[in-house]
Amino acid sequence: MHMADALLSPAVGGVFWAASAGAIAFCAKRVQRSLDDRKVPLMAVLGAFIFAAQMINFTIPATGSSGHLGGGMILAILLGPSAAFLTIASVLTVQALFFADGGLLALGCNIFNLGVFPCFLAYPLIYRPIAGDGASPLRLGLGATLAAIVGLQLGALGVVFETIASGISELPVNAFVWAMLPIHLAIGLVEGLVTTAVVASVRKARPEILAAAAASRPLGSLSLGRVLAGLGVAALITGGALSWFASASPDGLEWSMARASGKEELAAPEQGLHSWLARLQEKVAILPDYAFRTNSSTPAAGEEATPSWPAVDAGTTASGLVGGGLTMLLAAALGLVFRRRTPLR
C-alpha cells in the first residue's frame, strides 16, 4: 500500500525523505564501490521487469481474487540489498511521477516502507540465515516466504505509523493496525509463495544465476551494526522531530512563519477561540442527541482536537466558503478557456 501526500504532515514527510535520501546515498556509494559495472544495466532492466511482471496477474487460491507480484524480495535475492534498494527506490519514483501512486512528499515514506524494511531487515536477518546458499529448495522457500511476510508487515506498520503521526486522518490506531496487518499478512504470504515459485523455477532452469547472486559476498555481507545504528539514528530523529512538531499546535511552516514574521498566523486567537468554544457548547447543549463527548469511539478527540481548531465564526465561515467557491470557479473557468488551445496528440 502506498502512502499518499494527502495523509502526510510536512514534518513526517520531511523526516522520511531525509531517511530515504540517506539510504539512497549510502547504497549508491556501496554499489559504486563494488566495481561491478554489469550491475548498471542489470538493475535498470530488473526494475523494468517489476513493471512487466505486474502486467500479469494470477488467481489467489480459495479466494477467487487476483493478485500480482510486488517483487521486492525477488530483487533482493537476485541483486543483494544495496542494489535492490536502489532498484526499488527507482521503481517507486517512476510510480510516483507517472502513476500518481503516492506523491512527491510521500515518496520518502514509500521508499522507506517498501525498500528499507525488505532489503535491510527482512533480507539479511531472515532470508540469508534461513536460505543459506540456496542449495535446499525447502529452506529457500521458507526463507523467501518468511522474509516477504515480515517485510510487508513492517511496511504496513510504517504506513500506520506515518498516518497516525501526521494526524490528518481520523483513523484510530487500533482499528487501523488491525485492518492493515491481517491484509498484509495475506498479501505477504502470497507474495512469498510466488517469490518461491519464481526463484525455484529459475533455479531449475539456470542454477548459475542464483549461485552467482548468493556468492556475491560484498553485497551479501552488509554490516549489521551499521544498519542498526543508522536505523536507530533515524528513529531518534523521527521521534525528536515528531515530538517537537506535535508539542505545539502550529505546524512546521506556521512555526517558521511565526518566527520569521514575529507573530502567529491567527491574530488574537485566545478570546476568539474560547468564546467560540463556549458558543459551540451552548449549541451542542441545545442539540442533545448529538452524543457530544460521550461517543466512546473517540474518547480523547474532544480534548485533543480543540486547541488546533481554527477560530471559526459564522461570518468568517461564510466568506471563506464563498471565496473558496469563487476561486475554484475561477480555476475551472481558466481550465475551460484554455481547454482546446493545444490538442493532446
Next chain:
Amino acid sequence: MARIDSAFADLAALDTLAALDSPVHRLDPRVKVLTALVFVVCVVSFDKYVLAAMAPFALFLSLVMAVAGIPAGYVLRRVALVAPFAMLVGLFNPLLDQQPQFFLGPITVSGGWLSFGSILLRFGLTVAAMLVLVAVTGFHAVCLGLERMGMPRIFAVQLLLLYRYMFVLVEEGQRMHRARSLRSFQGRGLGMRIFGHLIAGLLLRTLDRAQRVHMAMLCRGFDGTIRLRRDMRLTLRDLLLFLLVCLLLLALRRYDCAQLLGRLFMGS
C-alpha cells in the same frame, strides 16, 4: 491491472505534453522541481479542517496549466483514476469525528466532513501538481535536474535506464498476459504454479536482455563511469521567477485569500 494498462497508455500522452514548447516548458528543470516541492509542502501543511484556503492553490495550478497548454481534462481524469484510495482512507473521518464545526442553514457540518473534504482536496492538488510537473518538464529532465541537485549519479542513471526499458518489458509482459488469456479457459492455468513459471521465464529473458545491454554498452566504450549529457543553464530569469513564485505560494499559504475574496464579495 486495468489501471496499470491504461496508465501505460497514458504515459505516451505525458511524454507528448512534455515535448510541447511554452514559457513554463522552457524553465530550468530544477526550478520546476523545487517549485513543485514548495507547492506540495504548502498544501500539505494546512490544518486538517482547512478547505477554502486551499482553493487559491488550485487556481495557481490551473494558471500554470493554462500557460503551459496542458489540457485540464487529462489531468483531472488521471486524478480521478487514483482518487478511490484517498476516499477509502478519508471515509472514516465523518464517522469518527462528529463534532459540529459550523452550521449551513439547517445543515450541521461536522469536523469529520470538513477534514474529509480537506483530504480529497489536498489529494487532488498534490497528485495534479505531480502530473503537471512531469508534463511540463519530462521525466528525463526531472532526473537530470535532481542529479544536479545532489541525487547520486548512479541513481539518476538507474532512473533513466529504467524508464527506457520499462516500455519494452511492459509490452513483453502484456504479450505474455494476452497469450495466456487466449489459452486459458474457465480460469484454468491462472493459478500460482503456472504464474511462477511464467514470471520465471520473463525473468530469465530479462536477465539475458541485461547481459545484451551490458555488452552493447561495452561495445560503445562503457568503462564503469557514467557520463550524463547536461544542457541546463540556470539563468537570472529562472531564479527571479522561482523567487517570485515561491513568495506567491508562501503568501497564499500565509493569508487566506479565499477568505479575503469572499469578504470583498459579500461586502462585510
